[in-house]
Amino acid sequence: MIACPSPKCSSPNVADLPHYWQSLPAESPLKDRYAPPARPKVSYWAALAAVAVGILVLVEGGVLLGLLLVVGGAGWVAVVYKAVQWAEAQRAAWEQSHVCLACTGTF
Known part of the structure; x- marks a missing residue:
């Protein structure tokens, strides 16, 4: 089980960030914050x-x-490739x- 690495939080309420982002409604202000x-x-x-x-020439x-x-x-070409x-x-x-659903931190 993954827990939040923040010493102030340590909550086990953690989600995969891409899955959490996809589950947010389009009008959510968090949609931009957690966007890929x-x-x-x-x-x-x-x-x-x-x-x-x-x-x-x-x-x-x-x-x-x-x-x-x-x-x-x-x-x-090299610059664009990099x-x-x-x-x-x-x-x-x-x-x-991942995103901690308790403190909203990402890690």
């Missing part, structure tokens, strides 16, 4: 377009500009969280 982390809205199209344009002879576009596009990974890790942690 938002999934990032990402698009790789701009970064892939930069890489493609960079390759075209390289083929046409603009070495410095082409390399700059390719490296910049690849760097943007942001997605971080957001998914936050969401996975939320899915494993």
